Amino acid sequence: MQPVFIINSSSIASDGTVAGLTMPAVEPDYKEIITDATLRRRMSRFVKMGVACGLECLGQTSDIDAVITATGLGCLSDTEKFIESIVVNNERLLNPTPFIQSTFNTVGGQLALLKGIHSYNVTYVHRGLSFESALIDAALQVADGARNVLVGAIDEITVASTDAQRRMGLLKNYPLGEGSQFFMLAAKADAAPAVCDVETHTGLINSEFAAVIESFVQRNNLRLDDIDCVLSGSSVAEKMFGDKTVDFKKQCGEYQTATAFALWKATQMNCANVLIVNQYQQINQSLILVRR
Amino acid sequence: MRIAVTGLGAVSGIGLNVEENIDALRRKRHGMEKPRFFQTNLDVPVSEVKKSDTELKHLLGVEPDKTISRTALLGMLAAREALSDSQIDAKAMRVGLISSTSVGGMDLSEVFYNDFRTDHSRGRLRMVSQHDCGASTEFIANQLGITGFTTTISTACSSAGNAIMLGARMLKHNMLDAVIVGGTDSLCKFTLNGFNSLMILDKEHCRPFDATRAGLNLGEGAGYIVLQSAETARRKPYCLLIGYANANDAYHQTGCSPEGNGAFKSMSEAIAMSGVKPEEIDYINVHGTGTPNNDLSEGMALKRIFGDKVPPFSSVKAFIGHTLGASEGIEAVYSALSVSRGFIYPNLNFKSPAPETQLVPETEFSEGNNIRNVLSNAFGFGGNDTTLLFSKFEE
Amino acid sequence: MEELIEKLKGELIAELNLEEIKPADIDAEAPLFGDGGLGLDSIDALEIILILERNYGIKIDNPAQGKEIFYSVKTLAEYITAHQK
Structure with a gap:
């Protein structure tokens, strides 16, 4: 993969505070960021979080050739609201707004609308591979000549989702997290961190994942010792890298697009080689290499 | 690299495989009727796949009591057909799966929610564990033994077009040797009520591009194609994928701009990428949902590109309904066959053209036409517009 | 009529989630849609159709019909007065 440089980034995330079974994001005053009242008044928390974070990252950058978003569960609150209204109103006289806003590409669509971006979206x-897939697509866009590519992720906590995930046993290791991070990627930038490689897998057992990590590092002409910091959401990485690992999910909680938070952490660090190793619930495994 | 289409698979309200679909199109036999397999109070026609979940499981060799969303079942059926049709050896190559869906396992989530809503300790977890869109894709990958790159795209009604695009781009970058691309969606209360709340469902059989069109009919199904480099194909490709583009209308969350800006941009870019001239396009599979807004906007975009020489075009939505995340998967299959076998499909229920565009679609099935290039459109919420361009394969 | 106009303003603010707008800010004769008025759009028209049916028992089948009826709060009130059973 051709390296892509992160020329700007933004984040709305937890400050590490645990509230019961969740780690809610610390949210900004959305009115300050999303100034279009007509669009804002229909937005759920999920959409506001994503749109605000995306707008922060866009800043004054022009020539946006792609907007690529990722989400594990999408606009849950609007989805729940609409299902509830179907049951309560017995399929009659339903408000269309939660249905419209529940579409998975709402944040990407709203960013395009607010900024008049007619490009790839x-x-x-x-x-657990939603954000990684978006990054791969973004890197391909840059390789194909896109000037600036906005890539980001959003997921939200709701009461229903917390209760269902607790019952499924998904919150045993970490509280449920949420948040949004966006990144502006470009082919060239001085002194900016670069995403150099991304790899995704499904259903690996620990020994297979360990082998995958080794060959991933080698493929990038590095030795395991060359990795300065490992942002880990996987016990496999902790065994391999020991003291060099930082458990990023202790800071953001567990959710499908938590690796977007890890990538944002990586951009804040001053390390030559940062490896993000993640495992989403034994289902998905992913690796992201960030270099300076 | 020449991207070849080497496998096709489709399931819809008019057939459980590709040949059944073509046969119904040929005989003008549509799939619209009152919902049979899912419960709703809404009195609107839909194009359901005419098999129950249990029957679909039987066809797939899946145990009847295994909990699998209908979206995954439909996807498994169509993807299996496409893979087998391509004759590729999934073990000898890097084969990926890029699938799309707009509702994922919503059919099961709705059942779960009935128990869960008043008491969060109730409801069968197995039903909601497939709520997310990725679950259906992982079921399909497992069923087919695909261990390579797998992902899911959801951009409403253009989803499958975008899955096809990503597949082609990954092949060009040598990240995969072959890829199964397309989409799947099952009918559910959520989408049917959603479109009803937008007041864009026609209570009658939909009439794409007709002056009296009053909305769309929903459908369900799945469609996948297999893409690979023409050089590695083990069978004669149906056609080549030589152009694709996604553009954003950036006009409204659900509506399209009256002048069809997004559609104009996605079609123009796909044509530019392919290098063919507009007059070399011999058929267009339009998105043509039958809503006043879509068909007008798409029609305006067609006129902006082709002037008064709009090629033969038609919408198949009156046959299979709007299958949302599956629509461009199924319609890519139809488009590929249009190139390889010279098919032009009938646009049902058309009587008189819209006064604004005066565009008249094809209303009869014909075959053996010399179709050099086919343009295929899929447009969705969030202003998401995708166009694919399929072209004749020559050795 | 005045009473109905005030009631409608309250319903529009609540149902359309018009943040930071008070009933007094809405000119009953100003256009609801497009520039110059409240800047409502086609999705709001669908929500107004629901207000009419739920709160006043008036059914509008075709959103296009709403164009003149929904011109302003006043035209809306007049339509309700004329059609309420």
Whole structure:
């Protein structure tokens, strides 16, 4: 993969505070960021979080050739609201707004609308690999000549989702997290961190994942010792890298697009080689290499 | 690299495989009727796949009591057909799966929610564990033994077009040797009520591009194609994928701009990428949902590109309904066959053209036409517009 | 009529989630849609159709019909007065 440089980034995330089974994001005053009242008044928390974060990252950058978003579960609150209204109103006289806003590509679409961006606009919704898929697409866009590519992720906590995930046993290791991070990627930038490689897998057992990590590092002409910091959401990485690992999900909680938070952390660090190793619930495994 | 289409698979309200679909199109036999397999109070026609979940599981060799969303079942059926049709050896190559869906396992989530809503300790977890869109894709990958790159795209009604685009781009960058691309969606209360709340469902059989069109009919199904480099194909490709583009209308969350800006941009860019001239396009599979807004906007975009020489075009939505995340998967299959077998499909229920565009679609099935290039459109919420361009394969 | 106009203003603010707008800010004769008025759009028209049916028992089948009826709060009130059973 051709390296892509992160020329700007933004984040709305937890400050590490645990509230019961969740780690809610610390949210900004959305009115300050999303100034279009007509669009804002219909937005759920999920959409506001994503749109605000995306707008922060866009800043004054022009020539946006792609907007690529990722989410594990999409606009849950609007989805729940609409299902509830179907039951309560017995399929009659339903408000269309939650249905419209529940579409997975709402944040990407609203960013296009607010900024008049007519370019490529796609949304990935593949469990613990949603953000990684978006990054791969973004890197391909840059390789194909896109000037600036906005890529980001959003997921939200709701009461229903917390209760269902607790019952499924998904919150045993970490509280449920949420948040949004966006990144502006470009082919060239001085002194900016670069995403150099991304790899995704499904259903690996620990020994297979360990082998995958080794060959991933080698493929990038590095030795395991060359990795300065490992942002980890996987016990496999902790065993391999020991003291060099930082458990990023202790800071943001567990959710499908938590690796977007890890990538944002990586941009804040001053390390030559940062490896993000993640495992989403034994289902999905992913690797992201960030270099300076 | 020449991207070849080497496998096709489709399931819809008019057939459980590709040949059944073509046969119904040929005989003008549509799939619209009152919902049979899912419960709703809404009195609107839909194009359901005419098999129950249990029957679909039987066809797939899946245990009847295994909980699998209908979206995944439909996807498994169509993707299996496409893979087998391509004759590729999934073990000898890097084969990926890029699938799309707009509702994922919503059919099961709705059942779960009935128990869960008043008491969060109730409801069968197995039903909601497939709520997310990725679950259906992982079921399909497992069923087919695909271990390579797998992901899911959801951009409403253009989803499958975008999945096809990503597949082609990954092949060009040598990240995969072959890829199964397309989409799947099952009918559910959520989408049917959603479109009803937008007041864009026609209570009658939809009439794409007709002056009296009053909305769309929903459908369900799945469609996948297999893409690979023409050089590695083990069978004669149906056609080549030589152009694709996604553009954003950036006009309204659900509506299209009256002048069809997004559609104009996606079609123009796909044509430019392919290098063919507009007059070399011999058929267009339009998005043509039958809503006043879509067909007008798409029609305006067609006129902006082709002037008064708009090629033969038609919408198949009156046959299979609007299958949302599956629509461009199924319609890519139809488009590929249009190139390889010279098919032009009938646009049902058309009587008189819209006064604004005066565009008249094809209303009869014909075959053996010399179709050099086919343009295929899929437009969705969030202003998401995708166009694919399929072209004749020559050795 | 005045009473109905005030009631409608309250319903529009609540149902359309018009943040930071008070009933007094809405000119009953100003256009609801497009520039110059409240800047409502086609999705709001669908929500107004629901207000009419739920709160006043008036059914509008075709959103296009709403164009003149929904011109302003006043035209809306007049339509309700004329059609309420």
